[in-house]
Amino acid sequence: MTLTPVITAHWDRPDLYTLAGYRAIGGYTALAKALQQEPDAIISTVKDTGLRGRGGAGFPTGLKWSFVPQNDGKPHYLVVNADESEPGACKDIPIMMATPHTLIEGVIISSYAIRANHAFIYIRGEVPQAIRRVAAAVREAEQAGLLGDNILGSGFNLRVTIHSGAGAYICGEETALLDSLEGRRGQPRLKPPFPAVAGLYASPTVVNNVETICNVPFIVNNGVEWFRKFGTEKSPGFKVFAISGHVNRPGIYEAPLGVTMRELLDYAGGMRGGRPVKFWLPGGSSVPMLTAEHLDLPLTYEEMAAAGTMLGTGTPMLFDDTVSVVRAVTRWLEFYKHESCGKCTPCREGTYWITGVLERFEHGHGSAAEIDTLVDLCDQIGGRSFCALGDAAATPYPAALKYFRNEFEAGTSQAAELEFAPAASYLFSEATAR
Amino acid sequence: MTLAPETSDLINVEIDGVEMNVPKGTLIIRAAELIGTEVPRFCDHPLLAPVAACRMCLVEIEGNPKPQPACAIELTPGMKVRTQRSSEVAEKAQQGVMEFLLANHPLDCPVCDKGGECPLQNQAMSAGRAESRHDIPKRIFDKPVPINTEILLDRERCVSCARCTRFADQIAGDPKLELLERGAKQQVGVANDEPFDSYFSGNTIQICPVGALTSSSYRFRARPFDLVSTPTTCEHCASGCSLRTDARRGEVTRRLAWHDADVNEDWNCDKGRFAFTYLSQDRINSPMIRENGELRVASWPEALDVAARGLRSAQGSTAVLTGGRLTMEDAYAYAKFARVVLGTDDIDFRARRSSSEEAAFLRASIAGDCGPTYADLDKAPIVLLVAFEPEDESPIVLLRLRAASLRRGLRVVALSPIASRGLEKIAGEWAPIAPGADAGALHALAQGGGDVPNGASIAEALRQPGAVILVGERIADVSGGPSAVAALAAATGARIGWVPRRAGERGALEAGALSGLLPGGRPLDDVHARAQLAQVWGVDAADLPTSVGRDGASIVSAAAAGGLGALVVGGLEPRDAAQPAAMRRALDNAGFVVSLETRRTEVTDRADVVLPVAVVTEKSGTFVDWEGRRRPFARVFGDALMMSDGRVLAMLADVMDSSIGRGDVKSLRNELDSLGPWTGARAVAPSDSAAAEQTGGPLLVTWRLLLDDAALQEGEPNLAGTRRRTVAVVSAATAASLGVAAGQRVTVTGPAGSVSMPVEIGSIVDNAVWLPSNASDCAIASLGVAPGQPVRVSGGAA
Secondary structure, X not given: OOOOOOOOOOOOOOOOOOHHHHHHOOOOHHHHHHHOOOHHHHXXXXXXXXXXXXXXXXXXXXXXXXXXXXXXXXOOEXXXXXXXXXXXXXXXXXXXXXXXXXXXXXXXXXXXXXXXXXXXXXXXXXXXXXXXXXXXXXXXXXXXXXXXXXXXXXXXXXXXXXXXXXXOHHHHOHHHHHHHHOOOOOOOOOOOOOHHHHOHHHOOEEEEEHHXXXXXXXXXXXXXXXXXXXXXXXXXXXXXXXXXXXXXXXXXEEEEOOOEHHHHHHHOOOEHHHOOEEEEEOOOOOOOOEEHHHOOOEOXXXXXXXXXXXXXXXXXXXXXXXXXXXXXXXXXXXXXXXXXXXXXXXXXXXXXXXXXXXXXXXXXXXXXXXXXXXXXXXXHHOOXXXXXXXXXXXXXXXXXXXXXXHHHHHOOOOXXXXXXXXXXXXXXXXXXXX | OOOXXXXXXXXEEEEOOEEEEEEOOOEHHHHHHHOOOOOOOOOOOOOOOOOOOOOOOEEEEOOXXXXXXXXXXXXXXXXXXXXXXXXXXXXXXXXXXXXXXXXXXXXXXXXXXXXXXXXXXXXXXXXOOOOOOOOOOOOOOOOOEEOOOOEEEOOOOOOOOOHHHHHHHHHHOOOOOEEEOXXXXXXXEOEOOEOOOOOOOHHXXXXXXXXXXXXXXXXXXXXXXXXXXXXXXXXXXXXXXXXXXXXXXXXXXXXXXXXXXXXXXXXXXXXXXXXXXXXXXXXXOOOEEEEOOEEEEOOHHHHHHHXXXXXXXXXXXXXXXXXXXXXXXXXXXXXXXXXXXXXXXXXXXXXXXXXXXXXXXXXXXXXXXXXXXHHHHHHOOEEEEEOOOHHHHOHHHHHXXXXXXXXXXXXXXXXXXXXXHHHHHOOOEEEEOOOOOHXXXXXXXXXXXXOOOOHHHHHHHHOOOXXXXXXXXXXXXXXXXXXXXXXXXXHHOOEEEEEOOOOOHHHHHHHOOEOOEEHHHEEOOOHHHXXXXXXXXXXXXXXXXXXXXXXXXXXXXXXXXXXXXXXXEOOOOHHHOOOHHHHHHHHHHOOOEEEEEOEOOOOHHHOOEEEEOOOHHHOOEEEEOOOOOEEEEOOOOOOOOOOOHHHHHHHHHHHOOXXXXXXXXXXXXXXXXXXXXXXXXXXXXXXXXXXXXXXXXXXXXEEOOOOOOOHHHOOOHHHHOOOOOOOEEEOHHHHHHHOOOOOOEEEEEOOOOEEEEEEEEOOEOOOEEEEEOEEOOEEHHHHOOXXXXXXXXXXXXX
8 A cells, every 4th residue: 555645645745834834735725615615514513424533532523523513603713633642643743833724724614614603723732843832833823813813704703722742641531631720620521411512611621633624624625435436345544654663764645545564564664674563552652552463454443353452543663572571561551650640549549550560670679469450450440440541551461461461471470671682672772882 | 407498499309219309409319318218428418518529428310421529410390319228330330449549548447536436437338348359559748737736647548539628618718737748648738837726626526437537635545335324514614516425434535516407417526526535624523611721621511511600690791602613503502592592692603704784684684585596597688696605605506607608698797996806707797896886886886876887877777687796795895895796786676695605604694693683584583483483492481582682793892801701602603703903802801602613713712612513524504505595414433423503502492491392403594484484574674874085095805715825724735735825916107106116026014914925916906905804814804904994004024
């Protein structure tokens, strides 16, 4: 399968991030087109494309939009989730850096469709350069009359507010993001009510991922059939894959959904030094790991689910045979322990506990009984916690155990670093050696 | 228990195979309770919004792949739920959560206050595994940390259920308690410079499902299983809270709010919870008589004999002042003693600022009447507050108003010179009036609104069915005020709720401890009323007083002038009187003073005979709350030797060759009940005209803060630590005209003295200054000025 640059098509253009550069490649033509349609027509177009959310959960975007009650007399809001914090995920930030106007055009069209006159872009606080870039693009768009009152003479008004996160992974969870946006402590909210009914300031709100919104201008310009030519029946469209790990050319590769990991790996120049793939994750640390035997599976929502994992954010991480699974899993759990918001018991206490036990395995002090205890503990978190963050924390260990039980067994008597010297897995180790 | 929103819509559901019909909107956890299944829980509380944070109550719902929190899911028609009783999934999920909860919880149950009554302990037994697999180091915090002077926080024990923080936010309206940090470091905390100073803070100790929040006073003092618990009623105010008093070895160790859905729900205020140390302070244990100017201990027969002789020799020139803290039964005993034994109608229970107009108002509009209730506040279209600040003067009324305001936007309007913090909490509307101008404003509302801000809309709302006027005892300070309240009620059909501060006032009113008023709301000047009393009392109707006697103020001035032969005094403090100096003179100059008291006071210091009586823990009785609802309570110390006022008066009557019966609680209550309600004509409401507008200024606005220098709060420094800071409040314009800035000290001077404190700019009308009445550093009584009167305010300390 070939690469299909759509969102990333003109990223080699140095001025793409400016309004002039974006206009030069046909930017904002979709907006003009969209504003001539009824909002409902856009919603049904997006629905017909079968576009699924690119933030991780893969919920159908058009369906989400259609949940927003219309003519309810309340303000509606569009909130763009740009709090990209998932370990291994690095696609939204590059998109915002490379082509912020694609996002803004998508925001205007999407807001128009759901009848929102105020949109918020909640950007991860650790990337001030992305915040500055999107803010500059918003200013440009305002000055050009693309934002503000009576956009392109359509009578549609829209304000866009950029909001910076303050360093909490939980704020990528959509309801926690809304709490944070309202100035509260970011913790997930009880659902129902869902954001589409009572979201930001208790008003109907759509929360979409950056990449999802960036699909919208292309859909408006090219239509449903064009979009459905990419991907599969259940996973239509293209995807910005951000590949990281022990590959020769890590980076952004845009391809239709259904491309295999092996194909993407080829584009990424294969594994460093020709080493074998030991394990890989299709989309961030929150999805269960796969191994080399899964490299030929199509990267779609349905095939990944069938393989017992998830497409997630579609940002594959690949690890070669220098990596200790025990160490990798321990690092991830340390992340979840650090980022658990504390609201619910299983995630708060479970991540603390599991991390403590995993650290013992990493140092060779685990016990055989604890291998099973950890499975139990993960069972006690997954499906029992308040939000998906807890579920995510419960995924790395069982998947790792499924494929690499021997390494955990080794962890009862031998420190991971003896078999897997940390330096060997460092990506800079070869450079340092030179 | 709040089951669900009121609805007649029933839905059919199944829990553990038991089919049942429940109102639509019922939560699974509540419905399970109906069939006797307690789903374990920590964060759930029937009066707090569901949060589903602790995950302890996970149950299986048919068709749902994951177990769901029973505390947050409303049942839908046909829903089939399986709890831990019938579902292995639910049982395992609960055990898993319990294991996690215990992971970081310290194993210090043997030294934890909560041990023995701890939901975590109990549910660890019922829903936990016998052994923990947790063997990594537990999380450590410094402990304990005070969150205010009353409450110590042990963060290691906290299970992050957020009951306390949600209580502070949702119920008390003092969102000063918050969860901080994240993950396993999440903890309850307060801002560095702002402790959790809420009048309701103690409730968080009680609803904490672990020993994370403990009482500074009770900490390490007892084990729950060593305590003897007695259901009691709070003696501090007219809210009527149901309490549980826990005692050990003849000493009260703590008091808790007890559940009463109709009154205090599950809450009480910190005064009711913590102010009980006074009970054992400065007690008088034996009768005393004055000899050569000094009190000396005497035997009961001797003391009663001296008292009887003194009273008998003053026959025809006697009066009774009872104070507002007596039980209904004891007040009834005084009422009967005055009329039957002393043959006088000179009796008044109001040991505070009062007026004869107020007495007439109480006789006509309050006594014997079933006024609005808490439930009526829940449903009212509007509640008008007149001379009443609910948070300070009846805190549970504030909680009810706040709940209704949050739930359905109840409109509360305060007719007041100042917008209080309590009013802000209930999102109330402020209708500003000049100090003392209540009567004029009330008449204006009666006539459609006049120039009262928003008057027309308030007046219209008051005409809707169910409208309530809550009037405080401070209306007595406004001449023409009580009349105007009655007139407004008559004009609009709104019902009057009279909310006195003291727990005994409404009961005393019903018991007839007020001149002109016989028990059961009977007018003394009605011949049928007197005949009914004479029959029940077994006396000749002709022997009962026929004309309305003197009220408190007249009694005091007569006594002060040396014109009173004898005075029988119940529990009152001269410093609470309208004119403390006059009260002291009255006690000094009365021919003979009999004091029934629990402790040494300014009254006993002046009495000729002191007869010791029981405090609330040593007797049973009934308080009548502001609604007119009886709140009976049981005796905490069954072996106490102290006798109630009623018993002592009965013995005294016997020695005086008269009788008021046995004087025990039961016979007094039965006798009062046998009278039944009064069905005859009621006294006519007063129609005093409004007083002329005050000139000069600034005019004084004042009330007693809930926590202040009162006698019943003595001996509890932790409670005192949460008192509000004493400040004078003026408007920005008044501050400018006085030349003072916020934070600066000012001196407020009246004819008799002055007080000084920092000044604060607040929502108060111009040319007015608000001061607390009875703060330790601000005793208004020492100024010699009545509320509504002008004072002098100047910058700088005195």
